[in-house]
Amino acid sequence: MSLRLAILCPGQGAQHAGMFDLLRDDPVASAFLRQSDLSSHLQAVVETVLNDPAQLYANRNAQPLIVAAQLAAWQALREPLAALAGAPLVVAGYSVGELAAYAVAGVIDPAETVALAARRAAAMTEAARTQPEQGLMSIGGVALSVAQECLARHDGYVAIVTGEDTLIAGGAGTALQAAADELAAAGARTSSLPVGLASHTPLMQAATGAFAAELAALQPRSPGPALLAGVTGQAIADAVQAQALLVRQLVEPIQWAGCMDAMAERGVTVALELGPGAALSRMLRERHPQMACRSLADFRSLSGALAWLRRQTD
Numbered sequence: 001m002s003l004r005l006a007i008l009c010p011g012q013g014a015q016h017a018g019m020f021d022l023l024r025d026d027p028v029a030s031a032f033l034r035q036s037d038l039s040s041h042l043q044a045v046v047e048t049v050l051n052d053p054a055q056l057y058a059n060r061n062a063q064p065l066i067v068a069a070q071l072a073a074w075q076a077l078r079e080p081l082a083a084l085a086g087a088p089l090v091v092a093g094y095s096v097g098e099l100a101a102y103a104v105a106g107v108i109d110p111a112e113t114v115a116l117a118a119r120r121a122a123a124m125t126e127a128a129r130t131q132p133e134q135g136l137m138s139i140g141g142v143a144l145s146v147a148q149e150c151l152a153r154h155d156g157y158v159a160i161v162t163g164e165d166t167l168i169a170g171g172a173g174t175a176l177q178a179a180a181d182e183l184a185a186a187g188a189r190t191s192s193l194p195v196g197l198a199s200h201t202p203l204m205q206a207a208t209g210a211f212a213a214e215l216a217a218l219q220p221r222s223p224g225p226a227l228l229a230g231v232t233g234q235a236i237a238d239a240v241q242a243q244a245l246l247v248r249q250l251v252e253p254i255q256w257a258g259c260m261d262a263m264a265e266r267g268v269t270v271a272l273e274l275g276p277g278a279a280l281s282r283m284l285r286e287r288h289p290q291m292a293c294r295s296l297a298d299f300r301s302l303s304g305a306l307a308w309l310r311r312q313t314d
Contacts, residue, residue, distance in 0.1 A: 003085035003313050006263050006271040007104055008284070009070050011095030012062045012195050014277025014297075017050045019069050026302050029076040036111050038068045041118035057194045059128075063096045063121035064114050070100040070274040071110040073296055077272075080306050084313065090268055092228040092259045094280055095160065095199060096120070098249060105223040107242050112218055119214045120207075124250070127206035128197040133173040136195045137180060140166040142188035147179075150186075154178040157201035160254040162283060170198030204250045212247045226266060233258025257287070264288045270312045272296070272305065 023029035039045045041064040042055075049055045049065070056062070081088070093101030096117060103113040128134055136159055139147050143165055148158055156171035156179045169176060180190040198204065220243050226235045229245040233255040236242045260283065263271065271293040273281040278295035285293040292312050299305045 006090040008273040009093035009097035009100040029072040036114040064118040067117040105227040123207035123210040159200040170201040230254040
């Protein structure tokens with residue numbers, strides 16, 4: 001059986017002190033981490049950041065850390081996967097993970113993508129200074145339309161659509177708290193996320209110019225495998241569209257439910273999440289249970305993940 005594979009690249013929230021342990025045991029992954037010069041893109045050396053929760057979750061560090069981990073894993077897996085199944089059928093990234101997805105799909109150079117993640121984070125952090133005390137909040141257990149209307153009443157925004165009754169909201173802390181109080185009365189579940197800015201909302205408008213310039217300087221290429229755009233849930237046609245859509249996702253909501261449905265429509269049978277964390281594989285498995293979905297976070301080694309993928313071809 002052929003392997004109709006999707007590669008998933010998650011966003012912030014699941015980073016942890018041991019997020020590079022599995023990768024440092026692999027010579028290809030560890031070589032990529034050295035090449036990317038990760039510490040130069042952080043506010044302290046890697047080990048210091050990893051062992052200090054405040055620094056680990058700080059936006060300026062989180063974005064390059066996550067992208068570096070995903071692309072180190074991809075460098076190690078790319079050739080074995082090509083021998084096993086050829087190129088991925090679909091690649092998709094969630095929030096900052098979309099940068100890593102662009103690199104996996106060949107749109108931008110992997111090492112340059114780590115630096116781009118750091119510059120994106122800096123631009124977003126600067127944009128957040130105009131409205132401090134902002135963030136993201138998960139909402140579940142209430143219809144999407146009800147949550148949208150509530151957020152609009154309190155000057156909040158939909159940041160990521162993950163299902164018919166689940167989403168991520170963004171906005172000022174006061175707006176999110178007011179919406180949370182109202183939604184709780186309607187039976188909804190809400191929870192603040194460890195992200196200190198309102199990604200994928202108009203509050204990030206001031207970051208778009210600087211990020212667009214940084215991205216253009218890398219001269220993006222057209223994607224090889226099907227690359228799904230977060231803001232549309234549809235495959236990206238060419239390099240020009242790739243560049244425009246990646247800038248738009250700073251200020252427009254991510255249609256992750258649409259991305260998951262697009263994978264099913266394209267006939268994906270197996271999905272591998274590059275980590276850290278396993279939220280994307282869990283969401284995809286719940287929405288499309290016919291797919292075999294795992295994350296690298298589920299395995300003790302890269303060889304274990306490859307062995308699992310090999311079994312999916314039997």
